[in-house]
Amino acid sequence: xxxxxxxxxxxxxxxxxxxxxxxxxxxxxxxxxxxxxxxxxxxxxxxxxxxxxxxxxxxxxxxxxxxxxxxxxxxxxxxxxxxxxxxxxxxxxxxxxxxxxxxxxxxxxxxxxxxxxxxxxxxxxxxxxxxxxxx
Numbered sequence: 702x703x704x705x706x707x708x709x710x711x712x713x714x715x716x717x718x719x720x721x722x723x724x725x726x727x728x729x730x731x732x733x734x735x736x737x738x739x740x741x742x743x744x745x746x747x748x749x750x751x752x753x754x755x756x757x758x759x760x761x762x763x764x765x766x767x768x769x770x771x772x773x774x775x776x777x778x779x780x781x782x783x784x785x786x787x788x789x790x791x792x793x794x795x796x797x798x799x800x801x802x803x804x805x806x807x808x809x810x811x812x813x814x815x816x817x818x819x820x821x822x823x824x825x826x827x828x829x830x831x832x833x834x835x836x
Contacts, residue, residue, distance in 0.1 A: 765789040769796065 766789050770779045773796040782792050 762789055766792050769793055773800065775799075 763783055766782050766787065767776075767779050769789060769792050770776050770782065775796060782795075787795070
């Protein structure tokens with residue numbers, strides 16, 4: 702490779718000779734398919750157990766996401782979060798951020814808003830007054 706002297710590579714470039722001289726990487730996992738990965742279990746048993754465990758974990762995560770959404774009053778968002786593949790931590794963070802940025806609603810009943818009119822009392826109140834006046 703002919704490069705001008707003022708342009709030098711930032712990192713050393715490996716050549717084919719370097720790769721041929723390198724030591725082989727140690728094998729970390731057994732590659733023999735006849736050797737079971739656990740004592741007394743075949744690969745298919747281990748795989749089916751792993752699939753079952755992953756299914757249980759996914760269901761538990763989905764239930765947690767549904768519970769978080771319902772507690773936040775956002776049950777309409779459950780399907781969207783599940784479709785996105787969001788984790789329960791991401792859902793919690795999203796709903797908390799949405800709640801923090803939402804407008805706060807307060808209500809106050811003014812004392813003069815409702816005037817007491819005995820003619821407008823309900824039937825129950827009329828019955829109570831009638832019973833208490835007889836004593």
